[in-house]
Amino acid sequence: MNYRVVDPDDLEPVEDRPCELRRLSEAAGLTTVAINRFRAEPGEQLPLAYHYHEHQEEAFVVVSGTLHVETPDGEFEVLEGEVFAADTEAPHRAYNPDSADEAVEVIAIGAPPSDDAVAYEPDE
Template sequence: MEYSVVDPDDLEYVDERPCDLRRLSDAAGLDNVAINRFDAAPGEQLPLAYHVHDTQEEAFLVLSGTLHVETPEGDLEVPEGSLFAARPESPHLAYNPEDADERVSVVAIGAPAVDDVAPYEPEA
């Protein structure tokens, strides 16, 4: 048997990201699920950009603040304690708006742990 206890604050943040990203699954030695913690100040995006996954299901659990998510069907607000989920082939952009009063902290979970992300260009 193998177990891990990971404190996200002990991990180094990932450079070249629009907000503070800590890779939890890597630190825990998990191979089949991607788990990350994002902390975004007002005006920051969480993942890199508006994107879509071919096969990965993705969920964001909001630990604090209010997460905003842009989708082709409209914008969503995800309050503290709530979960936003996107099935494969469901484009989305998660962010903390410029006029937010506080940071947003989110645990992102994706499975399977594949690199199948593609940019999404919304139709005008």
């Protein structure tokens, strides 16, 4: 049996992203699920713009702050301790609004791990 303990703060943030992103899966030796930690200051969005995944289910666990998620069905406010889940092909955009008082910290979980994000343009 193999076990690992990973401290996200020991990992280098991914460069050129609109908020702090630390990839946890590889460091933990995981291959069938993607796990990332995001920290978004007020006015920042999580790394992907409005998008959906063709094959991946995605969940955001809010560790601190309040996450806002825009969808075609309306906007969700996801409070600390809550989980927002998106099915495959369900468009969403996660962000921390300019008006927020604090950063939001989120653990994102996606399965299967993939680079299948498709840009989504909401109807004006």
